[in-house]
Amino acid sequence: MPHDNPSIVVFDGVCVLCSRWVDFILRHDRQHRFRLAAMQGAHGRRLLAAHGLSPDDPASLLLVQDGLGHTDTDAIGRILAQLGGFWRIPAVLLRTVPRPLRDALYRWIARHRYRLFGQRSSCRMPDPAQAHRFLD
Structure with missing residues (x-):
């Protein structure tokens, strides 16, 4: 059942790690x-x-x-918390780490994401059954 006021997650469509994060959101955002x-x-x-x-x-x-x-680990924590159930636990644990530390790690991974996880030659295409969840 679609939510009345959906939030928007902006992600890197050619990043393999980012695409996995999108798959995770689609799978758990019931x-x-x-x-x-x-x-x-x-x-x-x-x-x-x-x-x-x-x-x-x-x-x-x-x-x-x-x-x-909301950016970086703040965005991740908010998304996890809203997925509900078990995912609230990692969201709470994430907040126990001081934001400057967790964001520094996030930014290091973000800067090296293509080298660490790979890059697609073109932007991720949504599955036709989930195309309504994507804005472009």
Whole structure:
């Protein structure tokens, strides 16, 4: 059942790790709280720019919720918490680590994501059954 006011997750559509994160969200977001936008698409680029992130050199995940932008581990924690059930536990544990430390690790992984996890030659295409969850 679709959620009335879905939040938007802007992700790197050519990053293998980011695509796995999208698969995770799609698998566990049973209430359809989240819509997805690749940062290479028009919606994703516009949202990145509107929240002070470079659409040409994105190094952060962006969660747009109720008009506010959340990045890095803050975005991850908020997504996990809203998935509910077991996923609230890692969200709480994440918050026990000081944000400067967890965001520094996140940014290191983000800067090296292609080398560590790989890069697709083209943007991730949604499965036809889940295409309604994607903005571009």
